[in-house]
Amino acid sequence: MRHRSIGRDQENSGTCGHLGRGVARQVRSVDSGTGKGGPSMASILIIDDEEQMRTALRRLLEGAGYEVISASDGKEGLALYRENTTDLIITDLIMPEKEGIETIIELKQISPDVKIIAISGGGHNNPEDYLPLAKQLGAQRTIAKPFGGEEFLEAVRELIG
Numbered sequence: 001m002r003h004r005s006i007g008r009d010q011e012n013s014g015t016c017g018h019l020g021r022g023v024a025r026q027v028r029s030v031d032s033g034t035g036k037g038g039p040s041m042a043s044i045l046i047i048d049d050e051e052q053m054r055t056a057l058r059r060l061l062e063g064a065g066y067e068v069i070s071a072s073d074g075k076e077g078l079a080l081y082r083e084n085t086t087d088l089i090i091t092d093l094i095m096p097e098k099e100g101i102e103t104i105i106e107l108k109q110i111s112p113d114v115k116i117i118a119i120s121g122g123g124h125n126n127p128e129d130y131l132p133l134a135k136q137l138g139a140q141r142t143i144a145k146p147f148g149g150e151e152f153l154e155a156v157r158e159l160i161g
Helices: 053-064 074-083 100-110 132-137 149-160
Strands: 003-006 043-047 067-071 088-092 116-120 140-144
Touching: 043 074, 053 067, 053 100, 053 149, 067 074, 074 088, 074 100, 088 100, 088 149, 100 116, 100 132, 116 132, 116 149, 132 140, 140 149
Parallel strands: 043 067, 043 088, 088 116, 116 140
Antiparallel strands: none
16 A cells, blocks of 8 residues: 655645655555546646646546646646636646736636636745635635645545546
8 A cells, every 4th residue: 555645845845845755644545547536537737836746646637537737837827728628727826927826816717617726835834824815716625735645636526526
């Protein structure tokens, strides 16, 4: 049984850190061979400036049967969403170019019914400083980094099956 946690090192709040190292919680990873989660190949857009986080989330979601595209900031994410409307958007909140709060506002202007999960390690602040605002602006779910793979997949399944 493997354990995986996705997020940042607790001591290093500015980066997503290493999977499984220095995290508060660990949960059982999902067997990527089962294809659970996305029977109709639901599509997901990941927006996160940390390449390591994008890669980890992509692997987790593709292993669960979802189709995934990704962007490194809100500006790129908005452009991708306009070209490829997806079933769900997962966005970090602290990013260069266009941060997540601005991105959520614009996404809701483009498509008021868009489903959004906001994730944040808080940068120099606590995630609790940003996640409630993301929820007020239209994110259906918010998750503080670091988080476990199963917790994350449960949030995805709750929104898009």
